[in-house]
Amino acid sequence: MKKILVTGAFGQIGSELVPALQEKFGKDNVVAMGHEKIDESYDGILEKADSRDKNSLETIIKNHDIGTVYHLVSLLSVKGETDPSLTWDINMNGLKTILDLGVRFDLKIFWPSSIAAFGPSTPRDNTPQHTVLEPTTIYGVTKYAGEGLCRYYNIKYGLDVRSVRYPGILSWKTPPGRGTTEYAIEIFYEGLQKGRYTCFLREDTKLPMMYVDDAIRATIVIMEAPLENIKVRNSYNIAALSFTAGELASEVKKYIPNLEVDYKPDKRQLIADSWPRTIDDSEAKKDWGWTYEYDLPKMTKVMVENLRREFGIPA
Numbered sequence: 001m002k003k004i005l006v007t008g009a010f011g012q013i014g015s016e017l018v019p020a021l022q023e024k025f026g027k028d029n030v031v032a033m034g035h036e037k038i039d040e041s042y043d044g045i046l047e048k049a050d051s052r053d054k055n056s057l058e059t060i061i062k063n064h065d066i067g068t069v070y071h072l073v074s075l076l077s078v079k080g081e082t083d084p085s086l087t088w089d090i091n092m093n094g095l096k097t098i099l100d101l102g103v104r105f106d107l108k109i110f111w112p113s114s115i116a117a118f119g120p121s122t123p124r125d126n127t128p129q130h131t132v133l134e135p136t137t138i139y140g141v142t143k144y145a146g147e148g149l150c151r152y153y154n155i156k157y158g159l160d161v162r163s164v165r166y167p168g169i170l171s172w173k174t175p176p177g178r179g180t181t182e183y184a185i186e187i188f189y190e191g192l193q194k195g196r197y198t199c200f201l202r203e204d205t206k207l208p209m210m211y212v213d214d215a216i217r218a219t220i221v222i223m224e225a226p227l228e229n230i231k232v233r234n235s236y237n238i239a240a241l242s243f244t245a246g247e248l249a250s251e252v253k254k255y256i257p258n259l260e261v262d263y264k265p266d267k268r269q270l271i272a273d274s275w276p277r278t279i280d281d282s283e284a285k286k287d288w289g290w291t292y293e294y295d296l297p298k299m300t301k302v303m304v305e306n307l308r309r310e311f312g313i314p315a
Contacts, residue, residue, distance in 0.1 A: 002067025004030050005060065007051050007098070010037045012174045013112065013166075013215065014072045018044070020216050021070075031064050035073075051094035054101065061105055068223070070110045071098045078178040078268060080139035091142035092149075099153045102161065109161040110223050113147050113235035115208055116140035117165060120274040127276035129237050129283045136274045147234035154233040162222050163235035167208035167279065169215050170299060172306040180271045184209055184248055187261070188303045191252055192313055196260040203246035203263045206277040210240040211294035211302070218290060225288035232283060239279035240292035241299065251296055255304040 004021055008014045009032035021030045022044060033047045045064070049056040051073040060066065073094050080087035095111060102109045118127060119134035133144045143165075153159040168181025176185040183199050190197040210218075218238050222230070243251075249261045284290035294302070308315060 001025070001029055003028075003045075003064045004068045004070070005033060005064065005066045006030065006070045006072065007033045007094075008072035008074065010034045010039050010042075011072055011074075012169055012171060012177075012212070013219070014070075015039075015174060016171065016212050017070060017072070017216050017219060020220065024220070031060065031066065033060065052090065052097055054097050057097060057101055058104075061101060061107075066105070066107065068108045068110075069098060069102065070219070070223075071095065072112060074112070074139075074142075076139055076177070076179045078180060078271075080142075081137060084138040087138045088142060091139070092145060095146050095149060099149065099159065099161065102159050103153065103157045107159075108223070109150075109159065110219060111146065111150055111161060111163050112219075113143045113163050113165045114140070115165055115167050115275050115279070116271075117143040117147060117235070118274070118276055122276060124275075124277045126278050126280045127237065128280050129232065137271055140274075143235075150235070151233045160227065160230075161233070162225075162230055164218055164222060164238045164284070165235045165279075166215060167210050167239065167241075169210055169212050170303065171212035172303050172310065173212075180268045180275070181207055181209065183245060187248060187252055188307050191256045191259045191261075192304070192307055192311055195256070195258060196262075197249075199245050199249075199261060199263045200266045200268050201245050201263070201272050202265050202269060203249075204244050205269070205272050206242055206244045207272060208239055208242050208276060208279045210238070210292065211299040214240050214292045214294050217293075218284075221290065222284075222288055229288050231287050236284040236287070236290075237279050237281045238284050238290055238292075239281040240294060241296055242278045243296055247296070248300075251300045252304070255300070
């Protein structure tokens, strides 16, 4: 078989997608590519390159006989606001480089969009697949523009590029970053280690979320779906959980009864207020059979049990 290339292989999604692909297709058929963030202990085929460097990517594609690319490189919402020009350069020029090589080498490509592509003018409840997209962050702007670019390459060149709009992703394996949905990971880390947590969003802030195992499964399932089943060529809505910060805190307290939580919204609240509360993912369900497995209680249990083991904290 032709090999699989994963760019951004050591980020939140990549660090769990790569092992899943290795298990499914074999270590010798998966190439992990990183740039600044690389796990040197990684067990598998490793390449170091910048996703904007067309010559390096072309060499990797040729040397490894690549047929499929999961292009995960991206600067996210909060970090993106600190340097909009760099965010545009990495998110958009990196994507265009991959798409151009996709046309040249007849690649099958996965590229993730995000709920950040929506904006305050988008219906926030049961957000439709086809709706107004007016993002207010540079990260969201690149996702909106990227969706259009992917669709254009499919129409213009027949490139098989597929995409989903990820909600907030929860995982115990990677520490929380500075993103808008990261409070939902921070509360587990801080709660288990310190017994208290100050949330940077309001208690009533409701956002779409997804446990990482569901996100990985969605990513692989859409790529394995028959070509004729992929009807949406910008990006599919996918959904699993939607809960408020307060609802999550209540669920976590079932495992950490003495947990103290308070709420001090910061600038990330403005970003959260521009995003949907719930998502309509009926087209993904209809076209390629999307369904989730982790609800709030199941996700909370898995997060707590794994992090207790990780931190050496007895139950």
